[in-house]
Amino acid sequence: MRKHVWKLILRYRRSVLKKHNTIGHWESLSPDAIEQCNQKRLQRMLDYAYNNVPYYKRKFDSAPKATRMSDLPLLEKEDIKENYEDLKGDGIQDRDWYKNATSGSTGQPTEFVQDAHYASFREGLKIVFDGWGGRQISEPKIKLWGSEEDLSNGNSIKTKLGRWLRNVTWINAYSMRKEDFRTASNKINDVKPNTIHAYVEAVANLANFIEENEVAIYSPNSVMTTAGTLRPEMRNQIERVFDCPVHNRYGSREFGTIASECAWTTGLHYCPMIHHIEIIDPDTMSPVEPGESGEIVVTSLTNFSMPLIRYRIGDIAAFHTGSCECGCNWPMITDVQGRVTDHFVALDGSLVYPGVLRKSLYYCDWINQFQIHQTDNDRVVFRLVSDTETPPQSDLEEISDKTKKVLGEDVTVEFDYPKSIDRADSGKYRYTISDVST
The missing domain is CATH 3.40.50.12780 (ANL, N-terminal domain)
Known part of the structure; x- marks a missing residue:
């Protein structure tokens, strides 16, 4: 039926x-x-x-x-x-x-x-x-x-x-x-x-x-x-x-x-x-x-x-x-290299899909481009490209709170404001990077 x-x-x-x-x-x-x-x-x-x-x-x-x-x-x-x-x-x-x-x-x-x-x-x-x-x-x-x-x-x-x-x-x-x-x-x-x-x-x-x-x-x-x-x-x-x-x-x-x-x-x-x-x-x-x-x-x-x-x-x-x-004679593409989106690792060892943290940036109109980098198990850096000289403190606090909620309350959240985000050597942009092994 x-x-x-x-x-x-x-x-x-x-x-x-x-x-x-x-x-x-x-x-x-x-x-x-x-x-x-x-x-x-x-x-x-x-x-x-x-x-x-x-x-x-x-x-x-x-x-x-x-x-x-x-x-x-x-x-x-x-x-x-x-x-x-x-x-x-x-x-x-x-x-x-x-x-x-x-x-x-x-x-x-x-x-x-x-x-x-x-x-x-x-x-x-x-x-x-x-x-x-x-x-x-x-x-x-x-x-x-x-x-x-x-x-x-x-x-x-x-x-x-x-x-x-x-x-x-x-x-x-x-x-x-x-x-x-x-x-x-x-x-x-x-x-x-x-x-x-x-x-x-x-x-x-x-x-x-x-x-x-x-x-x-x-x-x-x-x-x-x-x-x-x-x-x-x-x-x-x-x-x-x-x-x-x-x-x-x-x-x-x-x-x-x-x-x-x-x-x-x-x-x-x-x-x-x-x-x-x-x-x-x-x-x-x-x-x-x-x-x-x-x-x-x-x-x-x-x-x-x-x-x-x-x-x-x-x-x-x-x-x-x-x-x-x-x-089928439709043309084909190969060697597809999608956006590199590393999984993050929470303090309890669980894997966290990066979309959870990306969501906290969706409605921040002042952000033109971003990269989220987990440099250590207890440290995450948000690199935010913006034309705004002074980002809204309320937005930064919300991003920090959501990150801690997902990865652990003892995680340190830092913000950096580069002029641009470079491509990796492969030519791809990497907007989520984790240096923490699983």
């Missing part, structure tokens, strides 16, 4: 199943047909942005000789903050729009607008990627998740009903003490999920606990990892412990799920009719050669309420140079 009701809802709510079928058709296209479709949809978005979005009208007029995407200006998180209203498309009031925001894992929490058209393609693509992992609509799924916003909304009747219809059971990845690992293991054994969708670090730590403590664990069809860098040793242990393949995914709040591995795990396929991806040298801003690592730049081809064109998402990857034996 649950499956049939949810399919009926997907059919009529935002036409998600129709979008899913369209995406399924795109899977079978030839490389030439994919390129033609991508260029057509990209040009449609560029034309719309120029004619209907004040911000892009100004920006495109300032680059009148642009003949390639790489000639157009890049969009930064700061641009969204400073031009929020001018980035909205004409007629947004008729588009069933809503607000969303990044988690702050890049050091710059950013609010933006999305709409029903975008959401229907996002949900349709999720269904396709779930299918690659062996899960069909409404088959049981465990989400080992760490989004504070998602978790905080979990008690509403609407959210509970939605999760029941989707057959999704959520486990809080923010709290990962020894007893939490055991509770999570028991929940997996009770639910017997078709798949586990999890933050990389969270499921890697859970797999390590299961193996070290010789816990009997149910084997799903797949484990889908996201929101971090999946290192080879992590993949090997997760696959060994859960006795199933790992499918890595890549996405963001701004664009939803962007790319996913298929059964062959050759690389992460992305649908170029939904996302146009460039990879650039962060120093020269020029496109890199296929196979060469660079910074990911994304253009959404489905969000007309607030188009994000050539958006610097803050992660590193390379274009895969070969084809995939799965038969």
Whole structure:
């Protein structure tokens, strides 16, 4: 019954199943047909942005000789903050729009607008990627998740009903003490999920606990990892412990799920009719050669309420140079290096997901960028980039109090105010760093 009701809802709510079928058709296209479709949809978005979005009208007029995407200006998180209203498309009031925001894992929490058209393609693509992992609509799924916003909304009747219809059971990845690992293991054994969708670090730590403590664990069809860098040793242990393949995914709040591995795990396929991806040298801003690592730049081809064109998402990857034996001709990215988000260690030895501390910075408008550094078991330094000469003392006290509540009352909390935060040698930004071994 649950499956049939949810399919009926997907059919009529935002036409998600129709979008899913369209995406399924795109899977079978030839490389030439994919390129033609991508260029057509990209040009449609560029034309719309120029004619209907004040911000892009100004920006495109300032680059009148642009003949390639790489000639157009890049969009930064700061641009969204400073031009929020001018980035909205004409007629947004008729588009069933809503607000969303990044988690702050890049050091710059950013609010933006999305709409029903975008959401229907996002949900349709999720269904396709779930299918690659062996899960069909409404088959049981465990989400080992760490989004504070998602978790905080979990008690509403609407959210509970939605999760029941989707057959999704959520486990809080923010709290990962020894007893939490055991509770999570028991929940997996009770639910017997078709798949586990999890933050990389969270499921890697859970797999390590299961193996070290010789816990009997149910084997799903797949484990889908996201929101971090999946290192080879992590993949090997997760696959060994859960006795199933790992499918890595890549996405963001701004664009939803962007790319996913298929059964062959050759690389992460992305649908170029939904996302146009460039990879650039962060120093020269020029496109890199296929196979060469660079910074990911994304253009959404489905969000007309607030188009994000050539958006610097803050992660590193390379274009895969070969084809995939799965038969899907969508392009692939590989060597994806997400934002490095070390777990912190509380005074009692428990692991603490960094999003708990990031949350305390969300509503401090005076913070332009941040880095949280646990230098020792009992010392945390907040590096805050700001234009404000005197930060509000009440905000600093609240940040300090929340940090002590999570890590321990005897933890020393310090504040530093650098002019900027540099990239690591890898080219990635590190906004949560822990020097404390687990």
